[in-house]
Amino acid sequence: MIEAVIWDFGGVFTTSPFEAFARYERERGIPVGVIRTINSTNHENNAWAMFERSAIDFAGFDAAFAAEARMLGYDIPGRDVVALLAGDLRPEMIEALRRIKARFKTGCITNNMPADASGATASSRSIYSREIMELFDALIESSKIGIRKPDPRIYLMMCEKLGVTPDACVYLDDLGGNLKPARAMGMTTIKVESGPQAIAELEAATGMKLL
Template structure:
């Protein structure tokens, strides 16, 4: 029996930033996937992880990311130049699915995000995102709690806040590394590759018509 559906935000309710990374790398002549590979290397303690836990400021992130990318991929990518690439577009079909799900199940959002104003002001988009965020019963942001996925503690915080058994939860994320702890807790997991695919799997697991 499903009691709650828990969502990642970027790459699930919005389009993935990976396409923007690829365009940026091609335009600058950087090695293919240098940004993703830098993010993935030492993923619990690298510059990206520390910034998402709000342990370092933007200047330190900019410097450390450049050092890590140079050591790993042989090209220096400044952290400040990566940040504007993160904002994907909301997927209207996923927002509609969330609205329908929130009418029947408890809903949560666990997002690895950045400290406030790290990317700069996007007031119009922020208002739209705020309208989406109110659909959740509970939201956990890494930069506010000092933990980030895939730390198992952040998933435990969510199930405790929602008052649900993880075995009765569905968790959606676009990164396999973030799905593993949820699956280990007993959650049903969905790896999101597109809005259409995610909705089809949600329909199969919830028994609801979402499309």
Template sequence: MIEAVIFDFGGVLTTSPFEAFARFEQERGYPVDIIRNTNAANHLENAWAKFERAEIDLDTFDNLFAEESLALGGAAVRGREVLPLLAGDLRPEMVEALKRIKARFKTGCITNNLPANAIGSQAGRTLYVAEVMTLFDHVIESAKIGLRKPDPRIYRMMVEALGVDAKACVYLDDLGVNLKPARELGMATIKVVSAAQAVGELEAATGLVLR
């Protein structure tokens, strides 16, 4: 029996930044997928991981990301230029599904995010729309606790906070690397490719009508 549904935020409740990455690369003449590949390489200890755990400041992230992208993809992409690309649009279908789930189950959000003071008033922070975030019983933000997905500890922290067994949870994320630890804990997982697909799989997992 499902007792809780746990969501990633960016790329799940909002549109994926990958489209913005692709446009940016094309406009600047950068190699295709250089941003995604730089994010994925050494994903536990790269510049992105350290920034999401609030271990480095913006200037250090800017320089490290450029160094990593140059070494990996042959072009120095400044970290500062990547941050504005993170802003996505809320997916109304997903927000509606979250509201209906909230009425029946416990809800949580585990998000790898950036230190608030690192990006100031940039669009990335406006994703955390207050009325959406209040739909969660518990929220875990990587930059606030110094842990980020896919560290298994962050998932255990969530189930403990919600007071549920991992086997009674559904977890949604747009990245397979973040789904694996949840699955290993016993959660049912949904890889979000589109809102329609995700809502359909959520309906099957929860037995609820979500649209």
């Protein structure tokens, strides 16, 4: 019996930043995929991971990411990557959340940036839209607790906040690596590749009509 639906934010309620990464790379003659490669190398302790845990500040991330890029032979300041994170909102996903909230508990687990990065990107205006955030019963931000997905502890923290067991939850994320631990602990997982696809799978999991 499903009691709660837990959501990632970026790449779920907004379009994936991977598209912006690829555009940036093409415009600068950098092979497409380099930014994603940097982000996934030493993924627990690289610049990106430390930034999302607030282990370094914006200036530290800017320098650390640039150093990681230079090791691969590219000039990519971290501040440029942060500026690419703002995606377009997916209205259909926001409407699905509204409908889900009428019947289920709702939570959001987001790997995000410390507050001092908000001035560097317009994403703070869309990602933390009050209209959307008010629809969640609980919110966990990696930058505030010093733990980030896919650390299993962050999913258990959300279950505790919502007062549910993992097997009573549906979890949506656009990254397979973040879904794996949630699935291992018993959650029903949905990899978000598009709004319509995710909503169709969420309808099947919850028995609700969301569009």
